[in-house]
Amino acid sequence: MAKNILRRTLLYVPGSSQKFLDKSRSLAADCVTYDLEDSVTPNRKAEARSLVRKALDQSQPSSIKERAVRINSVSSGLALPDLTEILQSPNLTTLVVPKVNSPSDLTFISDVVAHSRPTEFAQEPISILALVESARSLTSLSQITAATPHLLSGLIFAAEDYALDLSLTRTPDLKEFLFARSAIVTAARAANLPSTIDLVCTAFKSEADQETLEHECRDGKRMGFNGKQCIHPAQVGTVSKIFSPELEEVEWAVRVTIAQKRAEEMGRGAWALDGKMIDAPVEGRARAVVKKAELCGFDVKAMQEKFKDQQPE
Numbered sequence: 082m083a084k085n086i087l088r089r090t091l092l093y094v095p096g097s098s099q100k101f102l103d104k105s106r107s108l109a110a111d112c113v114t115y116d117l118e119d120s121v122t123p124n125r126k127a128e129a130r131s132l133v134r135k136a137l138d139q140s141q142p143s144s145i146k147e148r149a150v151r152i153n154s155v156s157s158g159l160a161l162p163d164l165t166e167i168l169q170s171p172n173l174t175t176l177v178v179p180k181v182n183s184p185s186d187l188t189f190i191s192d193v194v195a196h197s198r199p200t201e202f203a204q205e206p207i208s209i210l211a212l213v214e215s216a217r218s219l220t221s222l223s224q225i226t227a228a229t230p231h232l233l234s235g236l237i238f239a240a241e242d243y244a245l246d247l248s249l250t251r252t253p254d255l256k257e258f259l260f261a262r263s264a265i266v267t268a269a270r271a272a273n274l275p276s277t278i279d280l281v282c283t284a285f286k287s288e289a290d291q292e293t294l295e296h297e298c299r300d301g302k303r304m305g306f307n308g309k310q311c312i313h314p315a316q317v318g319t320v321s322k323i324f325s326p327e328l329e330e331v332e333w334a335v336r337v338t339i340a341q342k343r344a345e346e347m348g349r350g351a352w353a354l355d356g357k358m359i360d361a362p363v364e365g366r367a368r369a370v371v372k373k374a375e376l377c378g379f380d381v382k383a384m385q386e387k388f389k390d391q392q393p394e
Contacts, residue, residue, distance in 0.1 A: 089320060090112065091310050094116060107144070112149055112175070115150045149177050150163075156182070176194075177209075184227070213261070214242035219264055238262055240280035262280075276307065281309075285313040285316050298324065331371070341367075
């Protein structure tokens, strides 16, 4: 169940701020991620661990589908104390692991989870979302995705650190990240990972920033990402909407899946709908849209009733 969760929005919440941790409980986001890494200064790491542990121990609000914790990187030397603390919470389901440069980073996490989690809830599933932040990480994707298949649930693109590593300059059209983003989506698909989460939109205050966010979301969705990182609650609504199927798309998908059954009964491998050919790949996409629509809250059953008489052309 943890590996199939919907992650259109992944919202970071500073782990050292009790105010923001409390506020996050009233938000409607797919994945709220308590952050122990970049948003926490070195002198407040220990305090943040304690605050995040207490936040995790509270019941999960109904408006949030998943709560995750972004720990510090394995290379920082802080991952072990982070894990030692938060693994004591029975409500921990998801770890966001930054700066995953090699398979050994994930095998380290796997070993700690296996040996440090209390036995009374050791059977509850844990998922890992791995951040891709460097050239080394990008060129090791196939090995990284194969390292802990029982835990790894998705890849996240950390554009700012990647740009720093490669001395890139971020531009509005994001063309300098085309290779990295395509490689991440491809690797995730090859490993059958359910989540591919795109870069952060760093601006969020003005109307122009909102337009930038919408452009980035649509661009990422076209590339194959199914979610986006958020750094402010104001971004969540837009990201969630764009990474959900549109109503017309869901209705089309429902019509295709209904007509497909009748086409199979007639022995037809390819047929048409609205003048366009429908074959196995198109029908597969339609089934995926219907499945996601159900997760996003669409009334798919009502649509199926509405189009129950759909015939293949």
